[in-house]
Amino acid sequence: MSDTPIYDIENLRLSFPDMAHKPLLGPAPRVEILKGISLRIPRGDVVGIVGGSGSGKSTLGRAMVRLIEPDSGAIRFEGQDITHLGEDALRPLRRRFQMIFQDPMSSLNPRRTVGAIIAGPLKLQGFDRVSGRVDQALDHVGLPRVFRKRYPHELSGGQRQRVGIARAIATEPDFILADEIVSGLDVSSQAQVLNLLEQLVRELGLTLAFISHDLSVIRRLCRHTVVLHRGEVVEYSETQALFDAPQAAYTRELLDAIPLPDLDQVWV
Amino acid sequence: MADARGLVKRRAGARLWLSAGWLTLLALAAVFAPLIAPHDPLAQDLFGARLPPFWEHGADAAFPLGTDSLGRDVLSRIIHGARVALGVALIAGTLTCLIGALLGLIAGYFRGWPDMVISRFVDIWMAFPPVLFAILLIAVLGTGLSSIIIAIVVIDWTRFARVIRAEAMSQGAMDYVASAQVAGRKRFSIMLAEILPNVLPTIVVLLTLEMGIAVIVEAILSFVNLSISTDQPTWGSMIAEGRLSIHQAWWVLVFPLITLFLTVLSFSQLGEGLKDHFDPVLR
Numbered sequence: 318m319s320d321t322p323i324y325d326i327e328n329l330r331l332s333f334p335d336m337a338h339k340p341l342l343g344p345a346p347r348v349e350i351l352k353g354i355s356l357r358i359p360r361g362d363v364v365g366i367v368g369g370s371g372s373g374k375s376t377l378g379r380a381m382v383r384l385i386e387p388d389s390g391a392i393r394f395e396g397q398d399i400t401h402l403g404e405d406a407l408r409p410l411r412r413r414f415q416m417i418f419q420d421p422m423s424s425l426n427p428r429r430t431v432g433a434i435i436a437g438p439l440k441l442q443g444f445d446r447v448s449g450r451v452d453q454a455l456d457h458v459g460l461p462r463v464f465r466k467r468y469p470h471e472l473s474g475g476q477r478q479r480v481g482i483a484r485a486i487a488t489e490p491d492f493i494l495a496d497e498i499v500s501g502l503d504v505s506s507q508a509q510v511l512n513l514l515e516q517l518v519r520e521l522g523l524t525l526a527f528i529s530h531d532l533s534v535i536r537r538l539c540r541h542t543v544v545l546h547r548g549e550v551v552e553y554s555e556t557q558a559l560f561d562a563p564q565a566a567y568t569r570e571l572l573d574a575i576p577l578p579d580l581d582q583v584w585v
Numbered sequence: 586m587a588d589a590r591g592l593v594k595r596r597a598g599a600r601l602w603l604s605a606g607w608l609t610l611l612a613l614a615a616v617f618a619p620l621i622a623p624h625d626p627l628a629q630d631l632f633g634a635r636l637p638p639f640w641e642h643g644a645d646a647a648f649p650l651g652t653d654s655l656g657r658d659v660l661s662r663i664i665h666g667a668r669v670a671l672g673v674a675l676i677a678g679t680l681t682c683l684i685g686a687l688l689g690l691i692a693g694y695f696r697g698w699p700d701m702v703i704s705r706f707v708d709i710w711m712a713f714p715p716v717l718f719a720i721l722l723i724a725v726l727g728t729g730l731s732s733i734i735i736a737i738v739v740i741d742w743t744r745f746a747r748v749i750r751a752e753a754m755s756q757g758a759m760d761y762v763a764s765a766q767v768a769g770r771k772r773f774s775i776m777l778a779e780i781l782p783n784v785l786p787t788i789v790v791l792l793t794l795e796m797g798i799a800v801i802v803e804a805i806l807s808f809v810n811l812s813i814s815t816d817q818p819t820w821g822s823m824i825a826e827g828r829l830s831i832h833q834a835w836w837v838l839v840f841p842l843i844t845l846f847l848t849v850l851s852f853s854q855l856g857e858g859l860k861d862h863f864d865p866v867l868r
Contacts, residue, residue: 415767415768418760424760437770441770
């Protein structure tokens with residue numbers, strides 16, 4: 318069991334129809350977003366998925382939690398092939414992989430209270446003592462329990478993202494996908510959310526895939542890093558090794574683009 | 586800042602209470618019309634014809650808003666007319682709303698072929714001139730209350746379908762929908778439990794507007810005598826009769842017109858007021 322990876326992705330391909338170039342009659346041409354991605358995420362790992370915009374990192378993430386269906390290849394979640402499972406077959410599995418979204422304003426239903434938002438997945442998955450679990454999830458993310466009665470628009474950006482995290486951990490999943498979850502936050506909220514995530518990974522024994530375009534965030538949080546470029550994996554190694562000795566040319570380009578904190582010699 | 590917010594709130598409140606007040610008054614009058622109305626709305630009295638309203642010279646206090654050219658009491662006829670007007674508004678408005686909003690939601694959320702079918706239907710439907718369409722329908726269905734209601738529903742569902750489709754589309758693109766999907770909610774249930782509450786404020790505004798429109802359409806149809814039989818007073822038929830004697834008895838035209846105006850205005854303001862007052866996001 319322990320040597321079965323949480324995710325085993327093999328030669329994954331995914332394309333979307335290109336409606337802008339659709340001919341008057343006949344099907345639209347397809348644009349390939351993922352061009353044969355293979356990836357193994359071992360249990361308990363924290364993997365950063367990094368790449369520029371259009372690299373396919375969010376598409377890969379959405380395929381992993383099966384918001385979209387790939388064209389070909391295979392996604393195995395804890396050994397089980399979920400590549401082409403229908404919604405009904407997926408439903409019992411959904412408790413075990415959850416997702417945190419980029420923009421909490423959009424990912425929290427504005428007309429539901431925080432309590433109802435966190436209780437949503439619990440009720441759908443048939444959990445008992447929902448109310449207690451909602452309190453527990455709020456405790457975990459460091460929000461006061463009175464927040465259950467609040468609406469998302471009454472919270473700050475950082476608080477909203479904590480609600481998103483609380484909703485994801487409430488069903489006690491094995492795996493969480495975090496899609497650019499700090500890019501909409503200011504720097505101090507970013508640091509707090511990252512600390513919280515680190516702590517939750519430790520305490521709950523989560524496996525985490527963290528999608529970001531920001532290498533310095535990845536470096537802080539992730540043990541392994543996947544670099545995506547135009548729908549292909551260009552590098553997958555330990556984060557430290559990747560930063561010390563990048564193998565792919567594209568990785569070196571990305572690393573060079575990070576502003577470094579050391580001083581320019583001319584100034585000294 | 587806090588002061589400005591208070592101001593906006595108070596205005597929304599006045600709008601809501603004034604319109605709700607008028608409509609409640611009207612609804613009570615309609616329900617209890619036989620008890621409230623001072624006279625039989627159909628009782629003619631040719632010797633007491635064209636009595637002016639109470640403040641003018643030669644008025645009869647028993648007929649506060651005067652009488653028409655057949656000597657029928659204007660106030661009683663307005664009160665009885667409210668029955669038809671409000672009945673049509675409620676039934677036609679609600680039915681139109683249910684059909685249009687449901688089709689709009691399905692088209693906007695599911696997209697693909699359901700959207701293709703519904704949207705093409707709406708496009709074709711909206712190319713018909715509405716009043717002509719209504720008259721044509723009544724001509725086919727025959728006059729009567731149910732015909733008017735059917736005509737309004739058949740013509741106006743597109744109004745809801747179009748707006749709600751656009752709203753459902755933009756809501757469907759939000760991540761809370763993806764999030765519900767990740768949680769394992771079924772698609773139809775996402776539409777009703779996640780998207781509908783976010784489209785509901787728009788639906789309420791459209792519904793009350795539609796009720797106002799229904800009142801007007803009923804008035805137009807009774808104005809051209811295509812509504813219900815003449816032994817049931819309606820505001821539209823009163824206006825039509827008043828138009829003929831406008832130079833001798835202006836009140837026969839003006840009072841039902843004012844009632845109609847206030848009612849339609851109240852319906853449109855009620856929707857806005859309800860939205861401002863009860864939407865948790867705006868509150």
